[in-house]
Amino acid sequence: xxxxxxxxxxxxxxxxxxxxxxxxxxxxxxxxxxxxxxxxxxxxxxxxxxxxxxxxxxxxxxxxxxxxxxxxxxxxxxxxxxxxxxxxxxxxxxxxxxxxxxxxxxxxxxxxxxxxxxxxxxxxxxxxxxxxxxxxxxxxxxxxxxxxxxxxxxxxxxxxxxxxxxxxxxxxxxxxxxxxxxxxxxxxxxxxxxxxxxxxxxxxxxx
Numbered sequence: 009x010x011x012x013x014x015x016x017x018x019x020x021x022x023x024x025x026x027x028x029x030x031x032x033x034x035x036x037x038x039x040x041x042x043x044x045x046x047x048x049x050x051x052x053x054x055x056x057x058x059x060x061x062x063x064x065x066x067x068x069x070x071x072x073x074x075x076x077x078x079x080x081x082x083x084x085x086x087x088x089x090x091x092x093x094x095x096x097x098x099x100x101x102x103x104x105x106x107x108x109x110x111x112x113x114x115x116x117x118x119x120x121x122x123x124x125x126x127x128x129x130x131x132x133x134x135x136x137x138x139x140x141x142x143x144x145x146x147x148x149x150x151x152x153x154x155x156x157x158x159x160x161x162x163x164x165x166x167x168x169x170x171x172x173x174x175x176x177x178x179x180x181x182x183x184x185x186x187x188x189x190x191x192x193x194x195x196x197x198x199x200x201x202x203x204x205x206x207x208x209x210x211x212x213x214x215x
Contacts, residue, residue: 010034010209011046015067017060018052018090022195026202032209040072046082048209049073052195053089057113057158058101060089077108083186083211091182091189092160100158109184110163117157122175128157129174135181135192137170142181142188144207150200152192154180159191 010027012020014036027034037043051073053060064070076082086094095105098113105113116122116129135150137143143150152172159178162168169188170181180191188208194201 009045010048010050011037011043012050012052013043013064013067013069013073013090014038015069016063018054018087019195020052023050023052023205026195026205027209030202030206030209032206037069039067040069043069043072043076046076048211049076049082049084050208051084051086051090051093053087053091053093054155055089056100057089057092057098057105058103060093061101061103061105064093074106077187081186083188083208085208086187086189087195088156088191088193091191092158094182094187094189095160098158108187109160109167109182109189111161111167111182113158114161115158116175119176125175128155130155133172133174133180133192135170135172137181138168140169140183141211142169142183142190142204142207145203146200151197152180152190152194152200152204153196154192156191160189 012023014020024034092113093105094109096107099115168179169183172180182189194204
């Protein structure tokens with residue numbers, strides 16, 4: 009069972025609808041007990057970093073989520089702000105992030121080469137996968153839909169799963185053991201997004 013965390017941010021139904029078309033069971037998680045049967049977890053998110061952390065803390069699901077991901081090693085996919093909150097902190101706010109993946113979230117405007125680029129970075133962009141099961145079947149012609157003004161800067165280059173370019177080459181997907189994240193919106197990315205979500209559904213849990 010795939011559980012999509014419904015904590016007030018992100019279109020959980022869009023993910024559930026995509027999985028329904030693939031005949032893959034997926035349901036929302038609106039309270040802690042809903043995470044008990046999760047074999048995979050999706051953490052969506054739109055909007056501001058601090059607001060996302062406040063809603064997640066207030067949902068009652070943060071501690072059970074940490075247990076399932078960090079102790080039980082259930083694969084999780086953070087999407088957009090759901091990826092950014094995996095970091096220690098963000099240029100966008102003052103709240104601490106989950107800190108599950110070593111890194112910080114940076115503003116494009118803080119990087120000289122990207123400072124004059126129109127923001128938000130919105131629309132379709134090429135993505136360059138760096139290997140890994142999440143991007144199986146997706147070559148260098150893969151394109152995904154983005155909407156963001158901040159990006160995840162990994163401490164460790166080995167955690168970068170894919171890059172995109174917008175004034176600079178930035179990490180648009182990451183992986184740290186069973187923890188995955190994508191800055192783009194697979195639920196809005198047509199067949200490319202469907203392939204990625206299917207790949208995530210087929211990941212094997214680590215012992």
